[in-house]
Every structure is written in C-alpha cells, then in structure tokens.
Amino acid sequence: MHDGRIGAREAAARPRRRLSPLSIRLAATVLLLTATSAAPAQEPAHDADRQRIEAVVGRLASPAMQGRRGEGAEKAAAYLVDEFRRIGLEPLFDGKFTQPIPGKEPGTVQGTNLGAMIRGADPKLKDDWVIVAAHYDHLGVRRGVLYPGADDNATGVAMMLEAARAFASAGAPPRRSVAFIGFDLEEIGLFGSRYLVAHPPMPLERVALFITADMIGRAMMGVCKQQVFVLGTEHAPGLRAWIDEAARDRPVRVSLLGSDVLILNRSDYGPFRTRQVPYLFFSTGENPCYHSPDDRPETIDYAKATVITRIIRDVARSAADAAETPRWNPNPDNPLAEAATIRDVLKELLGNERPLKLSGAAAYLMRSTLGDAEAILGRGAMTPAERARLIQSTRVILLMIQ
Ligand SMILES: [Zn+2]
Secondary structure, eight states, X not given: OOOOOOSSOOOOOOOOOXXXXXXXHHHHHHHHHHHXXXXXXXXXXXXHHHHHHHHHHHHHTSGGGGGGSHHHHHHHHHHHHHHHHHHTOEESBTTBSEEEEEOSSTTOEEEEEEXXXXXXXXXXXXXXXEEEEEEOOOOOEETTEEOOOIIIIIHXXXXXHHHHHHHHHSSSOOSSEEEEEEESOSTTTTXXXXXXXXXXXXXXXXEEEEEEESXXXXXXXXXXXXXXXXXXXXXXXXXXXXXXXXXXXXXXXXXXXXXXXXXXXOXXXXXXXXXXXXXXXXXXXXXXXXXSTTOOGGGOOHHXXXXXXXXHHHHHHHHHHOSSOOOOOSSOOOOTHHHHHHHHHHHHHXXXXXXXXXXXXXXXXXXXHHHHHHHHHHHTOOOHHHHHHHHHHHHHHHHHHO
C-alpha cells in the first residue's frame, strides 16, 4: 500500500447530534441481533494452502530480496516467474511473463510488471478477462535498514499465486480468461499499475473485474482482528452476492466500505478505478508495522491471510464463470453495511482506548461518530447527507490515529 498521507489534515468540526431515546433503543436491538449471529465454522489450522502462503511470504520478505527494490526486485521477479511456470500458466505479455517499465532516460528500465494467464474455455466469453493482482515491490533498504514488507505486500502476492494455482488445478478451465499480475513500483505512486493501464495486455473494456489485495495478514491498528475491508462494490453492487457467498461460514468478517473513505487511491485499484473497470480492493488495513522495518514474516496472521485468500479465490472464480458480470455503475451505490463497518471498527478501537493511547479529541470524535453510525443502523436507512458526514468523520479519525 502506498503512503497516501497528505500534507494538510482536514479539519472537520461538525455539530454533535443528540440521539433520541427511540434511536438508542433501535440501535441496541441491532447490536443484540448482530451479537447473536451464528459463530463461523473453523478453518483447518495447518493446511497446504497456509504452508504455501507462509513459504511465499518468508521468501519475499527475506533479506536476500532486499525489501524488493533494485537487485532484490529482480530476484523477486525471477522467483515469481518461476512460480508462474511451475503452476503451468501462459505468459501474459506477447509471449513474455515480464513487462519492462521504461525509465526517464531512453533505453533505461525502472521496473518490471509480471503477468501470466489461463485462457478462458467458453467461445463467447474467452475474450473477457478477470484480473487477480498484487504489487510485489516494497521500500527496499534505507540507511542500511531492511524493510521486509511481509504484509506489504508479500501476503497479497501469496494470495495471487494461490488463486493462480487454484485456477490451474481446477477440474475445468474458467469460461473467461484470467490474468495474474504482479505489479512493480506500487510504492512509488502506483507507477507499475499506471503503466500497465496505459499499455494493457488486453483491451480494458473487456476486463470484467480487477481484484487486488494489499496487506491482508494483519489487523487494522493491531486490534481489528476479525475484519478484512473490501472497497469497490459501490461501483458494481452485483459483486456483493459473490462476496457474501465466498465469505459464508468463514472466520473473517468482510467489511464493506466505499473507496472514497480513503482520500487518495492507496493501491493498484486506482488506475483501474479511473478507467471505470469494476474492481475490488481487499486489505486488513494499516497496522503498527505499516511501512516499518517490523513488517516481518513471523508476525503475520497466516490463518487470517489464508481465509482471505480463499475468499478472493472464490470471488474470482465466480467472476470468471458467471454468465453475466456486474457493469460499472457511475453513481456509487453505498450499502447500509458501510455504517456497520464503521460501527464495528470504532467499537474495536474504543475498546482498546488505553493500549492505543487515543487522544481525548480522537476518542471524543469516535464516540460521536459511533453514535451516528448506530443511529443510522437503528433506523435501517442512510441518507446521502448522513453518509457524507459519516465518511468525513471517519477520514478525520483515520488521519488522527495513523
Ligand atoms: Zn506500502
């Protein structure tokens, strides 16, 4: 995930509303109902998927890969191309697994996107595409200190390889063609994905769905252990049914958010969003190890990363095989579930007020925003104005705590 911090913090003082006793009662009912929902089934604790994910993360975050910059990035690219070959994929870029990204000076190369594919088998759908992508670069070695980037984004790359393996070893080929892409230079303003969108290996209007994951092995602020955040369904609401299906009975909560909760495009979905390609962005969010030398493999929650990988794999398969896929919706359709996501996160953060050393101002804004979210959920409806206020407060809270 690239550092989207902006210089000026938004000041968003806003009037605090009082809740009516009725909305408090309704909100309490919703909370009770939520709390009594069935416990999810257990996933196998040690399994082959998880072992492969651990191996990929361990390899990409090892000192030999030098935080996947410079020579380390070249080594990582060679390793990933070997994996593409071992899985039995075809090259994506005119017979090659690599797409060099030219540097400023003529004849120079500043990075390399990686890509592989499985051809679709349906005569009518095989020219349509699903893309599963993750960036493999990270921050490198700075002043002699290694930034291993285990979560950012070795976990996402491990997911991409697992999805590829699942498609390659499934009994039947997908109906649509599926591309697996490793982006370079994400940490430098999404340069790799911007370059690919400008020089796409397939017509972008034939991309039915672009899915990327960036950081899927930790917990937001170290405390939102249950959640994976999913952005992008507002532009293709039909994707929600596939996500629900893929996440059913799994011990991770899929938490929907509109992409506008982040002020900038923070990962490789950005260039696809700009081109109005339906997309999904999965992330467990910023955590205390984000962009630090502590982003090491031994502190990843592999059980969680494995579950999220399976969810993404299943959504990709649905998109590859469905008779129809959701089209781009230019007017964002924001579900009520977004207010539930914000409520859940705020409750988690406020429940850890001391360990997180929340400032009084941050805690105050969180409580007030939590009240707003609960009132919205209690009424079972959210107006555009209420949503705008909720998102604005959430953005300010994110800026205050990160
Ligand atoms: Zn990053």
